[in-house]
Amino acid sequence: MARNGRFVRAQITRAGMVLAAVAGLAAAGLPVLPAGANGVGTVYVANEGSGSVSVIEHVGNTVLVTVPVGPAPRGVAVTPDGRIAFVANSGNGTVSAIDRDYYQVSNTTRVGKAPEAVVAPADATFSMVAEGPGSEIVTIDAVGARVKAVQVPGKPIALVANRSGSRAYVALEGNSNVYPVDDGDRVGAPIPMGNPVVAMALTSDGGTLYAIVPETNSLAIVETGSGKISASVPVGLTPLGLTIAPDGRIFVSNSISNDVTVVDPASRKAVATIAVGKRPVGIAIGPDGAFGYVANNQDNTVSVIDMARLEQSKIVNVGSRPIAIAVAPVQMVPATRPAGPAPQAQGSKPPSGAVVGGASEAVSRGTGASGPSVLPKGMPNTGDGSVWSGPDPLTYLPYAGAGIGFGLVLALVRRRVARTIPTRD
Numbered sequence: 165m166a167r168n169g170r171f172v173r174a175q176i177t178r179a180g181m182v183l184a185a186v187a188g189l190a191a192a193g194l195p196v197l198p199a200g201a202n203g204v205g206t207v208y209v210a211n212e213g214s215g216s217v218s219v220i221e222h223v224g225n226t227v228l229v230t231v232p233v234g235p236a237p238r239g240v241a242v243t244p245d246g247r248i249a250f251v252a253n254s255g256n257g258t259v260s261a262i263d264r265d266y267y268q269v270s271n272t273t274r275v276g277k278a279p280e281a282v283v284a285p286a287d288a289t290f291s292m293v294a295e296g297p298g299s300e301i302v303t304i305d306a307v308g309a310r311v312k313a314v315q316v317p318g319k320p321i322a323l324v325a326n327r328s329g330s331r332a333y334v335a336l337e338g339n340s341n342v343y344p345v346d347d348g349d350r351v352g353a354p355i356p357m358g359n360p361v362v363a364m365a366l367t368s369d370g371g372t373l374y375a376i377v378p379e380t381n382s383l384a385i386v387e388t389g390s391g392k393i394s395a396s397v398p399v400g401l402t403p404l405g406l407t408i409a410p411d412g413r414i415f416v417s418n419s420i421s422n423d424v425t426v427v428d429p430a431s432r433k434a435v436a437t438i439a440v441g442k443r444p445v446g447i448a449i450g451p452d453g454a455f456g457y458v459a460n461n462q463d464n465t466v467s468v469i470d471m472a473r474l475e476q477s478k479i480v481n482v483g484s485r486p487i488a489i490a491v492a493p494v495q496m497v498p499a500t501r502p503a504g505p506a507p508q509a510q511g512s513k514p515p516s517g518a519v520v521g522g523a524s525e526a527v528s529r530g531t532g533a534s535g536p537s538v539l540p541k542g543m544p545n546t547g548d549g550s551v552w553s554g555p556d557p558l559t560y561l562p563y564a565g566a567g568i569g570f571g572l573v574l575a576l577v578r579r580r581v582a583r584t585i586p587t588r589d
Contacts, residue, residue: 206492207448207457208249208262209466210237211483217251218466218482219267220457222450222491225468225478229267233260239281241291242492243306249490250291250308252279259293261308264492273308276300280321285329286368286493292332292348294320301334303348314349322363326370333373335361342375342386355391357384365408372429374414376403383416383427395432399425404445409471410453417444417458424458426474436474440467446488459486 207220210233217231217240234253237260242249248270249262257277263270276295279302284291290311293302300313301320318336325332332345333355341354342361361384363376373386377396381403385395400418403425407415413435414427422444426436441460449456449471456469459482466486468478 210240210488213484240490241284252282254278281323286327288329294323324364417447448489
């Protein structure tokens with residue numbers, strides 16, 4: 165029995181070292197990365213009510229960290245290299261750039277008065293922002309600086325682009341047309357939709373545009389070559405968001421019926437319905453197709469969908485009024501940023517009254533501020549592979565070392581205490 169007693173004391177000592185190492189990371193103010201979190205599809209959730217972005221890792225589907233951004237964020241997209249998540253802050257006319265090496269806001273750039281959506285074309289080095297009150301589609305560079313803009317005939321509330329960014333499609337509030345935008349500076353002939361559109365998704369070849377039409381509770385399928393609607397699929401009540409799975413299926417979030425409709429692209433019919441939380445809006449799917457994510461705007465959660473079983477497998481608590489979701493691509497360049505503060509783009513600035521890394525307060529948009537009559541969704545940008553998309557692990561070594569050192573000291577103390585614990589032989 166004495167031998168068993170020594171074994172128990174050894175296990176207590178090892179546990180103390182591990183716990184102390186974790187405590188060292190937490191005390192340093194850094195997120196403690198879950199075991200096995202390899203960055204496959206890090207999920208960014210824009211919380212409109214709390215002015216923040218919840219970052220969820222794709223392995224255990226837990227919140228890694230919550231990043232303060234500007235007030236009333238309503239759109240989010242991740243750059244193709246996975247380094248930056250751009251967040252459209254409709255409450256103060258800015259776009260926040262979240263640096264994935266630090267999980268902090270590295271740049272905040274003013275693009276207008278109330279940006280509603282942002283997209284990051286998969287093969288481009290720029291992103292595009294739907295600026296509502298200015299009736300503009302704004303092109304920003306890799307660090308968020310404004311490059312150019314084009315006027316559109318109304319307030320843009322939803323935006324999607326092809327892989328190169330050479331053609332985008334914009335939906336306008338209260339307008340029954342969708343407008344193509346070429347090269348970020350030319351607006352093409354309108355595509356008649358019959359009723360206003362609030363969210364869109366585009367196939368990877370750019371040949372088919374899927375558009376949400378809430379007034380008819382339907383998904384419109386548009387052939388971009390002809391600019392005509394080829395089919396209309398009934399979905400749930402008041403759909404507000406959609407995304408395309410890696411296998412081509414379309415997932416539509418229905419805000420009143422509190423469910424997700426799964427549409428088969430071949431038969432162009434609804435094939436399944438998945439119950440989720442209250443008022444689902446933004447929706448995205450991980451690049452490996454294992455999980456889907458739905459922002460439940462009314463109950464401040466994200467529903468995790470098991471894509472194999474087509475059912476809700478987990479509920480994750482996030483910030484107030486989550487509205488948009490983007491999933492990071494996973495073929496990403498390794499982190500090369502040196503130690504020190506994250507750099508800022510020339511002419512950009514952090515939120516007013518805050519250090520780089522987030523706003524000093526999360527101000528929810530009031531009734532006097534501009535916004536769409538329905539909730540649009542910023543489309544996600546996905547990829548494939550299996551490379552960690554979070555901060556460079558080397559960044560954590562000093563803190564982990566401090567934690568382990570503290571753990572060793574704690575282990576020695578525990579060992580001395582353990583020697584005084586009587587055991588039965």
